Amino acid sequence: MTATSEELIVLVDDDGTAIGTLPKPLVHHGETPLHRAFSAYLFDDAGRLLVTRRAAGKQTFPGMWTNTVCGHPGPGEDDATAIARRAEFELGLRVGDLREALPGYRYRAEFRGVVENEVCPVYLGRFAGTPSPDPAEVGDWRLLDWAAFRRRQESEDGDTWSPWCREQARLIEAAGLVPAA
Structure with a gap:
């Protein structure tokens, strides 16, 4: 994406079929339309x-802690390409060994009057490189083994962790997909 190009979000119907696009600044508000996303x-x-x-x-x-990278595939862009694009942009990282973990994940969450309303497949994978975050996207980062990650999530109350990350982590565990260390 060039500095002058506008990020478009793919709007979808209840079946996940694309029905149009909107510029990103117009999507997230109190009545956010259902749209495509991903979590990695x-x-x-x-x-x-x-x-x-x-x-x-x-x-x-x-300010909430969350999974490695979240975002939106652009029109005609597959999730793997979108994940690689966002990991490079947000964190300066390369992505490999990507596999779909929760293909049908969908959620709606609200915080401070802004709603997320997404069809959001969840992926597991590897990264290469040392995180070099874009401060406009990422305020901090940590490397945690899965057990420490889950302990932090379950012990920290309130708005410490994004609601989708809490729910996805539980679903990943329930599906027996927690990667071996």
């Missing part, structure tokens, strides 16, 4: 999960 959980070679804290200036769920 990326691990280093030692099996540690890279978790990120959303930048304080983000429009949606600012």
